[in-house]
Amino acid sequence: MFFPGVERPIRKPASFLFVVGSLATSFLLLGAEPAKGPAEPLENPPIGPFGYSLINTEDGGLLEEGSFQSVEECADCHERQAEEMAGSMHQLAHTDPIYRATAELARVEAGEEVYLHCAGCHSPQGVTMGLFHGTTEETLPDIAKQGILCDVCHQITELTGTSGHWGEPGNASFVISPDEDRKFGPPAGDDAAADHLVETREFLASSEFCASCHTIIHPLNGLRLEHTYAEWKDSVYAEKGIQCQDCHMRSVETAVRVAETMVPATVIGRSEPSGEEREISPHFFTGANANVEQLGGSAERAAMAEARLKSAARLEIVSPESVEAGQPLGFDVVVHNVAAGHNLPTSLTELREMWVELKVLTEAGEVLLHSGGLEENGDISPRAMRFGALAGDAQGNVTYKPWEVEQFLFKRLVPPKGSESDQFEVPLPRELSGRVRIDAKLFYRSAPPKVVASLLGDESFEVKQVEMASANAEIAVD
Ligand code: HEC
Ligand code: HEC
Ligand code: HEC
Ligand code: HEC
Ligand code: HEC
Structure with a gap:
């Protein structure tokens, strides 16, 4: 399901995987909540000694x-x-x-x-x-x-x-x-x-x-x-x-x-x-910035940010107890915001990234589905269940420069004490028997590594990837 006015990154259905839909128990429509729609622009922005700041x-x-x-x-x-x-x-x-x-x-x-x-x-x-x-x-x-x-x-x-x-x-x-x-x-x-x-x-x-x-x-x-x-x-x-x-x-x-x-x-x-x-x-x-050590803080501060991130969310898999071989296995992945007093992620959401890495495996370890892995350039794979925002300039190109932002091309955030879920379906091979295992992990990072590298003009900055939560389930194949 596509939210009106919200463009999701295109999820190309692969032969073995497609996201069936997105059941938002608490939903976030762009512009649906007045507090988050655009405010009246300043007619005469203050350009005194403090520039556009209201300080x-x-x-x-x-x-x-x-x-x-x-x-x-x-x-x-x-x-x-x-x-x-x-x-x-x-x-x-x-x-x-x-x-x-x-x-x-x-x-x-x-x-x-x-x-x-x-x-x-x-x-x-x-x-x-x-x-x-x-x-x-x-x-x-x-x-x-x-x-x-x-x-x-x-x-x-x-x-x-x-x-x-x-x-x-x-x-x-x-x-x-x-x-x-x-x-x-x-x-x-x-x-x-x-x-x-x-x-x-x-x-x-x-x-x-x-x-x-x-x-x-x-x-x-x-x-x-x-x-x-x-x-x-x-x-x-x-x-x-x-x-x-x-x-x-x-x-x-x-x-x-x-x-x-x-x-x-x-x-x-x-x-x-x-x-x-x-x-x-x-x-x-303490917030969510686990890069704080490289930014001039300390390892101790980074550990505190990681602990805060790990406290924020719970991941849940809703799946049947058994499924017939040759039939599709359908299940839901649910991300709950349990301890953040605001959306997850919040604030600079056009930079912040949170996503689910999902694997469905046979008992022999054969991978039937893998979504949310990283591409070679460090990008999150486009089919992933992901949260955050993509900001766009006037032409609709993605931008990370706050002054260029004219619209949001995508925004999906988990509201406080709320949850967001996606449905997945994996066809199971006819000859399959035993059990199938679903492994899900929720990750966070403060920015896409390629954006940081281009801003800093330096590839060596290692953006920390924090595992916030995990869940797994086993399903019998009859
Ligand atoms: C010479 C010592 C001293 C210096 C220097 C000092 N303070 Fe204080 N400050 C105190 C004491 C003593 C108290 C009262 C503590 C208490 O209530 O237990 C206090 C109380 C405070 C309070 C709390 C007031 C309240 O009612 O809760 C604030 C805020 C504060 N200081 C800010 C500052 C800031 C900002 C600076 C630096 C610009 C500063 N102080 C420098 C001694 C100092
Ligand atoms: C980002 C804003 C911010 C900064 C920076 C900040 N404070 Fe505070 N400070 C607060 C707030 C807010 C409270 C009250 C919190 C409350 O009552 O819930 C507070 C409370 C206090 C108090 C009384 C309670 C306590 O914990 O002792 C003192 C004294 C104090 N600050 C001193 C300082 C000093 C000294 C510094 C610098 C080392 C500092 N603050 C930096 C926002 C700030
Ligand atoms: C004067 C402006 C100012 C005020 C007032 C202020 N903040 Fe901030 N805060 C900032 C800025 C700027 C940053 C981010 C700096 C950066 O990332 O480079 C920040 C960062 C943070 C972070 C860390 C975020 C992360 O990713 O780790 C937390 C948490 C936070 N603020 C909480 C608070 C709370 C709670 C208060 C009120 C008691 C407060 N701030 C008041 C400007 C402010
Ligand atoms: C119930 C506890 C709670 C309350 C209340 C709360 N926060 Fe947070 N905050 C968290 C947790 C947990 C995280 C880490 C997960 C995340 O990033 O949202 C966090 C993260 C943050 C971050 C870092 C976000 C990022 O991804 O870089 C900022 C900034 C922040 N909070 C500011 C605030 C401000 C401002 C308020 C009040 C308007 C506030 N928080 C109220 C729990 C809380
Ligand atoms: C109203 C206050 C405010 C203004 C204005 C503001 N910022 Fe920030 N900035 C913040 C806060 C608060 C955070 C931290 C939010 C978080 O942790 O996600 C932040 C975080 C950032 C970060 C992320 C840093 C990191 O290490 O991840 C960047 C980059 C940034 N700001 C750039 C800018 C630029 C450039 C401008 C001007 C075009 C700007 N900000 C204007 C408050 C402000």
Whole structure:
């Protein structure tokens, strides 16, 4: 079955295999969910000092240099948070080589205002202090390269998304109000003990805060390029009050428990070594990027991302107990999103890839069906049951450059607590007897290797392929 308006990659029916259909228990039609359709393009995109980014300061002008302290300065007292954040994708947000390559292309092909749009989320301090004006990567001051600083999140005074053009957060819709002696803290804090003033900002404990960077809208055509927040907002997690922080500012084990019980979990610790024990929020921000070690993080961080990915999904095979030789064996493969508070995969879905590798084998090990293997160039075989998106430019050609995206050619994502399934059919040879075995594995990788190689101009970057889940079944052949 083809979804209206959604082009699936063509699955050429091979002699022994064809996908019979796709039974989406919870379906995702492009444009069917208003939150994910295009937003109104900006009529007059802001092209002030912050380019197309919606990031702002109190007077709309550039901030003085020195408006942000480095992570090391906060770490003098808040060592715990600094250690937790070290090597996270937040810290690598500017230096991440895959981001760097794409952003430099944006600068050349689309201009400075688009580059600033990118950097408004990937290096907010660089944009608000005007450090990208008239500099190159070589001459850029170091503070701009330090990703998302403590002093970005803890100097945000106001979220402007809901009062802005789109009436929803996105494209760095917030105001930064720096003050060396004042930090904004979450509602759970005990402000009295701090060495600096602390003002409470309730929004720090809410998904809307994360949404200001985790929703990307193409400023010129209104297309939603990343909509993790909208996916969450439509889900049972939002209904039960489970925020992004309840999973991403918790260990993977705790987050899995949160997804199972649908009740947020509290962590007790110290915000600062001399402080009282209190409710804290670990700053690991573990996501799905298992390449994080090669991007400048550590092996430990990569292991955390793998653990998060392995916690997210369950794979199921629905098959008959027996089948007659010479008859086709029909079965369903079902992918369940059990622990992600948003679609699976989410965010940069035009780059992210998730797919099922499937084998049907006889007892003697003869392969009756193999789908979802890798081609020689590293591509996933075109017949695979796959998830993610293909973004297209105005002419309908596939593109990985966010500024070129005018449409989505394909999008298939597993909604939170939902599932997606495909039917398969394999003709069994007449002479077959004994048992037939179905082996299925669910894989994830952050980007197609050939795209990474072309962006980096280097074939040696090894994109990690993570096995998220597996399932198997045995069927008697009568
Ligand atoms: C509204 C905030 C925002 C804007 C604007 C933005 N990004 Fe990002 N970017 C993100 C977030 C959040 C992620 C991580 C999502 C994920 O992990 O899937 C990300 C991830 C990426 C990645 C993936 C990196 C990797 O290692 O896999 C690339 C590449 C990237 N962005 C490039 C760009 C470019 C180029 C632009 C400008 C044209 C841009 N981004 C604009 C927030 C933003
Ligand atoms: C000289 C030591 C010191 C430095 C440097 C310092 N802090 Fe703090 N900070 C504290 C103490 C002490 C507390 C209170 C801890 C507690 O409540 O247990 C605190 C509390 C906080 C809180 C939590 C407030 C709340 O109510 O939950 C935030 C947020 C914070 N600091 C951010 C920062 C940031 C960002 C930096 C760097 C720009 C920084 N701090 C630098 C000592 C420091
Ligand atoms: C119930 C727990 C849970 C909640 C709530 C949750 N997440 Fe996630 N998140 C996960 C899991 C599990 C993964 C790994 C699987 C995946 O990539 O979706 C993940 C992955 C991610 C990724 C990496 C995606 C990729 O493929 O690169 C980003 C970015 C992210 N989450 C952001 C958010 C934001 C923003 C929110 C709130 C709007 C949020 N998450 C809410 C559990 C959660
Ligand atoms: C991406 C945004 C972000 C960054 C970067 C960030 N924080 Fe936080 N921080 C938060 C949020 C959100 C909370 C509150 C979470 C909640 O209440 O659910 C928080 C809570 C805190 C608290 C109080 C709770 C606790 O865990 O102690 C302190 C102190 C703090 N941050 C300090 C820091 C320091 C120091 C750094 C840099 C090493 C830092 N933060 C980096 C978003 C951030
Ligand atoms: C100032 C913008 C900004 C804010 C605020 C922000 N993020 Fe991010 N986040 C990013 C960017 C940019 C990246 C990706 C960097 C990259 O891949 O190069 C990212 C990456 C992540 C990842 C890792 C994704 C992966 O693939 O591993 C997670 C998880 C995440 N953010 C969660 C959160 C949560 C939860 C909050 C709210 C508490 C939050 N972020 C607030 C900009 C932001």
